[in-house]
Amino acid sequence: MSTPPRGHGLGLADREREHALLVAIIEAISAGPDLGTLAAGVARLIVEATATDVCFVHVLDDGGGALTLTGATPPFDQQVGRIRLPVGEGVTGWVASHHTPVVITEHKEADPRYRYFLSSAGTTTPRWHRSRWRAARPAWSAC
Secondary structure, eight states: OOOOOTTOSOOOSOHHHHHHHHHHHHHHHHTOSOHHHHHHHHHHHHHHHHTOSOOEEEEEOTTSSEEEEEEEOTTGGGGTTTOEEETTSHHHHHHHHHTOOOOOOSOGGGSTTOOOEEEETTEEEEOEETTEEOOSSOOOOOO
């Protein structure tokens, strides 16, 4: 296998893994025009490529004021379409409003932007605790 010229590829150290990732991206895009299917595929690829636990893919609404969870890895895939965040709310909303990526690797509950949502009987509601939002279990929401 020959090495492509500098500046090509994704820059991953493992060329075979990079190739597999590119093929998986093409497969996710080719799965059909459904945005939910694409978002779920992207979430799965991000988890595989980055060795994270979970990934959430939010889509900005046409008005630009809210983000809807459109794709997620299990077990959070059950919340797709049920969670909407105003731009500026939570880590995801902060990223959307500041146009700056965020990766929280430890103690996400201590970050004032972090939000956790409980689901019950088909509805999803934020949980308020001690004058701030607090997580009840781990989740990575910066993708």
